[in-house]
Amino acid sequence: MLSRVAxxxxxxxxxxxxxxxxxxxxxxxxDLALEGTVDPGRLWNALICAFGDQAGFAARxxxxxxxxxxxxxxxxxxxxxxxxxxxxAARENARTIRDLISSAMWEEINxxxxxxxxxxxxxxxxxxxxxxxxxxxxxxxxxxxxxxxxMSHGExxxxxxxxxxVERADKTSRVLDVEHFFGPVAVDGRDAVQWSAVLESASALxxxxxxxxxxxxxxxxxxxxxxxxxxxxMHFCLIKGEESxxxxxxxxxxxxxxxxxxxxxxLRAELDYAHIDEILAGDGGLHDWIDGFQTDLNATSDxxxxxxxxxxxxx
Amino acid sequence: MDxxxxxxxxxWDELFDEDLRAxxxxxxxxxxxxxxxxxxxxxxQRAADKALLTMGITFNVYGHEAxxxxxxxxxxxPRVIDAVEWERIERGLKQRIHALNCFVDDLYHRRRIxxxxxxPEWLIDSAKSFRGPCAGLTPPRGVWCHITGTDLVRGGDxxxxxxxxxxRTPSGVxxxxxxxxxxxxxxxxxxxxxxxxPVEDYPEKLLAMLEYVAPSQARDPTVVVLTPGIYNxxxxxxxxxxxxxxxxxxxxxxxVVVDRVVHMRTTRGLERVDVIYRRIDDxxxxxxxxxxxxxxxxxxxMEAYRAGNVALVNAPGTGIADDKAVYAYVPKIIRYYLxxxxxxxxxxxxxxxxxxxxAHVVEHLxxxxxxxxxxxxxxxxxxxxxxSAAELAECRARILANPRNFVAQPMVALSRVPTVVGDTxxxxxxxxxxxxxxxxxxxVLPGGLTRVALVKGSLVVNSSQGGGSKDTWVVHGPAxxxxxxxxxxxx
Numbered sequence: 057m058l059s060r061v062a063x064x065x066x067x068x069x070x071x072x073x074x075x076x077x078x079x080x081x082x083x084x085x086x087d088l089a090l091e092g093t094v095d096p097g098r099l100w101n102a103l104i105c106a107f108g109d110q111a112g113f114a115a116r117x118x119x120x121x122x123x124x125x126x127x128x129x130x131x132x133x134x135x136x137x138x139x140x141x142x143x144x145a146a147r148e149n150a151r152t153i154r155d156l157i158s159s160a161m162w163e164e165i166n167x168x169x170x171x172x173x174x175x176x177x178x179x180x181x182x183x184x185x186x187x188x189x190x191x192x193x194x195x196x197x198x199x200x201x202x203x204x205x206x207m208s209h210g211e212x213x214x215x216x217x218x219x220x221x222v223e224r225a226d227k228t229s230r231v232l233d234v235e236h237f238f239g240p241v242a243v244d245g246r247d248a249v250q251w252s253a254v255l256e257s258a259s260a261l262x263x264x265x266x267x268x269x270x271x272x273x274x275x276x277x278x279x280x281x282x283x284x285x286x287x288x289x290m291h292f293c294l295i296k297g298e299e300s301x302x303x304x305x306x307x308x309x310x311x312x313x314x315x316x317x318x319x320x321x322x323l324r325a326e327l328d329y330a331h332i333d334e335i336l337a338g339d340g341g342l343h344d345w346i347d348g349f350q351t352d353l354n355a356t357s358d359x360x361x362x363x364x365x366x367x368x369x370x371x
Numbered sequence: 372m373d374x375x376x377x378x379x380x381x382x383w384d385e386l387f388d389e390d391l392r393a394x395x396x397x398x399x400x401x402x403x404x405x406x407x408x409x410x411x412x413x414x415x416q417r418a419a420d421k422a423l424l425t426m427g428i429t430f431n432v433y434g435h436e437a438x439x440x441x442x443x444x445x446x447x448x449p450r451v452i453d454a455v456e457w458e459r460i461e462r463g464l465k466q467r468i469h470a471l472n473c474f475v476d477d478l479y480h481r482r483r484i485x486x487x488x489x490x491p492e493w494l495i496d497s498a499k500s501f502r503g504p505c506a507g508l509t510p511p512r513g514v515w516c517h518i519t520g521t522d523l524v525r526g527g528d529x530x531x532x533x534x535x536x537x538x539r540t541p542s543g544v545x546x547x548x549x550x551x552x553x554x555x556x557x558x559x560x561x562x563x564x565x566x567x568x569p570v571e572d573y574p575e576k577l578l579a580m581l582e583y584v585a586p587s588q589a590r591d592p593t594v595v596v597l598t599p600g601i602y603n604x605x606x607x608x609x610x611x612x613x614x615x616x617x618x619x620x621x622x623x624x625x626x627v628v629v630d631r632v633v634h635m636r637t638t639r640g641l642e643r644v645d646v647i648y649r650r651i652d653d654x655x656x657x658x659x660x661x662x663x664x665x666x667x668x669x670x671x672x673m674e675a676y677r678a679g680n681v682a683l684v685n686a687p688g689t690g691i692a693d694d695k696a697v698y699a700y701v702p703k704i705i706r707y708y709l710x711x712x713x714x715x716x717x718x719x720x721x722x723x724x725x726x727x728x729x730a731h732v733v734e735h736l737x738x739x740x741x742x743x744x745x746x747x748x749x750x751x752x753x754x755x756x757x758x759s760a761a762e763l764a765e766c767r768a769r770i771l772a773n774p775r776n777f778v779a780q781p782m783v784a785l786s787r788v789p790t791v792v793g794d795t796x797x798x799x800x801x802x803x804x805x806x807x808x809x810x811x812x813x814x815v816l817p818g819g820l821t822r823v824a825l826v827k828g829s830l831v832v833n834s835s836q837g838g839g840s841k842d843t844w845v846v847h848g849p850a851x852x853x854x855x856x857x858x859x860x861x862x
Contacts, residue, residue: 058625062638151427151601155613155620159426166427211638304638364638 063365068149069219075142076196077227105237168195214300225293278332396453396846444839463714473708505688525786545608566847568817574615580810592645628671818843
């Protein structure tokens with residue numbers, strides 16, 4: 057397929073997945089704020105930090121509070137990762153590949169975009185925050201479902217899935233890292249509240265409970281980093297992402313012929329053999345390990361770009 | 372709904388005669404409309420508008436901020452053409468395209484028609500759209516005008532005239548298909564028991580034509596659609612056609628010419644391209660041959676074309692037959708190459724490049740419609756009877772400064788079709804753009820695009836200037852008495 061087109065479908069899916077993750081984390085933070093056990097300023101600040109937009113936020117809005125953070129993450133045209141901007145970019149990408157994606161996919165993306173635009177242009181946004189975030193999540197999941205059900209699972213679909221999974225692995229790692237910005241709150245069992253919220257932010261609470269029962273920091277980290285079967289776990293994202301990558305290149309697991317295969321294979325293999333207690337006990341603990349993971353994941357995405365999207369020289 | 376209140380106001384109406392009786396082909400549609408309950412028309416129109424918004428059927432408007440997409444307004448009352456009349460229109464269009472293809476081929480080779488003084492040589496030599504670099508070239512299979520969208524209008528006399536030939540990159544066919552789709556979604560009962568010519572096979576016919584004109588050495592030809600990009604006014608159509616045909620939609624930057632062969636850049640390296648359905652004007656195709664500042668073209672494309680390694684659709688240079696001054700000579704062109712009279716008449720046209728005709732135009736400016744010879748989309752049009760004295764003076768000055776660049780026609784009282792206004796129907800002016808494919812044989816898509824001027828009294832139907840569109844039905848009468856009784860059963 058055309059390099060430009062592969063690039064567009066990869067990024068279109070990253071953008072939609074990004075919007076969904078921003079919506080989910082914001083929703084969880086709204087929940088935590090309602091419980092009133094922690095200082096809301098710290099709470100909202102941690103969300104901004106975890107998503108890596110602290111400087112941009114501070115410059116545009118100053119101190120973090122609910123309405124400013126919500127505005128910044130949902131609608132701020134100056135925030136390239138706001139839900140509104142993500143959907144605009146995703147739709148623009150979808151337009152350039154209208155010939156490639158199914159009409160059903162296009163219609164769902166277009167509907168989601170129109171919904172977000174209408175919300176962005178509405179005057180009173182306070183009352184419907186939760187409803188809005190819910191709609192964004194639902195739309196993203198619908199788009200994923202429609203993609204799987206109406207698009208041939210060929211090369212383009214694999215690029216779509218790679219985009220989604222790379223983005224998701226990154227966002228799950230950020231949700232898990234919230235602790236670093238929030239600080240420990242291990243008083244009176246409050247710890248469990250915080251880690252339950254982390255699980256909620258990754259839609260992981262129910263599946264976690266089936267596997268572990270009680271909520272603890274160690275087990276939450278193990279589930280979100282190393283689980284092979286939970287679709288938002290970082291390890292799962294890499295395993296499935298690599299499957300799609302190999303489907304595109306025709307390569308086999310355990311060897312590589314492109315920079316993308318080398319990078320992604322190595323990162324996946326690291327998680328194959330990782331142990332959570334080693335990660336937690338390492339120098340700098342969980343935060344530093346996550347930092348390293350994010351750096352490697354960025355390098356992987358760069359390698360995918362260099363392997364498939366960068367224009368080969370012409371005559 | 373009470374249709375007795377409907378007024379034709381002295382115009383030719385496509386659904387009703389002057390006594391408000393349904394015209395041939397429209398009987399059943401009119402019966403159904405009359406059976407509508409209060410509010411139903413408006414409700415259906417809203418449903419159609421919503422479907423269009425969801426489907427994202429849009430066009431871009433130039434001159435507004437970049438990337439402003441608009442929904443192209445769609446009116447749910449179809450325009451009906453009786454199959455008997457359509458058969459004649461179809462023959463007329465085939466005749467016209469056949470002759471124009473002969474004409475273009477002749478102009479780039481022996482120029483017989485100029486030597487025989489049927490068409491004046493100065494007219495061709497002064498035409499912006501004549502492409503010197505195409506002289507001596509013969510495109511694959513000898514086809515120049517693969518895709519044509521001819522604009523037809525019906526006057527107050529009920530006669531269908533050819534208003535313009537669009538042989539460069541005519542657009543609108545995607546709306547023909549989408550309009551039919553929207554009608555079926557929102558108004559299925561209107562179709563019941565009627566025999567309406569299908570339009571859905573256009574993409575297949577288009578692909579078959581594109582594969583037919585591939586360079587002879589290409590066994591399993593790779594076809595692409597070349598678009599200037601998402602900010603082009605017809606981008607929706609480019610992607611629509613690529614998707615419907617299942618071929619790649621490429622931009623200039625996706626293509627590269629290596630050793631006079633066109634390739635596209637893919638995730639697996641370079642892949643050969645054999646046929647390019649280009650939706651880019653000649654001027655921008657190849658910066659090495661035409662405009663050097665083109666960013667949407669492909670350097671080296673014309674060299675690959677000249678070497679016979681790629682087919683370009685429509686062939687570069689075809690635009691000469693699109694010139695509105697050349698249009699005036701088409702009836703003579705048909706007679707010259709085919710020895711036949713034109714089946715579809717032209718609207719009488721004065722060519723300002725001819726001194727005597729120019730004098731007539733300048734004298735009667737207030738009664739005429741003046742058009743630049745080389746623009747499309749209704750840009751630069753001056754409607755004499757509706758222009759102010761100042762506008763007329765300015766128009767006169769422009770004509771006298773460059774007479775070659777203008778033609779003038781009497782104002783045609785365009786026919787009307789009932790159109791939804793609130794919950795009632797009012798007549799609005801329409802034109803018709805059928806689409807013609809020239810491949811192994813000439814194919815005319817039944818019906819075409821009916822554009823409607825939604826503003827009351829307006830004659831400008833262009834999408835860029837407040838026009839909308841309608842579904843267009845070629846309706847067949849009952850084939851036999853038995854069928855007649857079964858088709859009226861549901862009404």
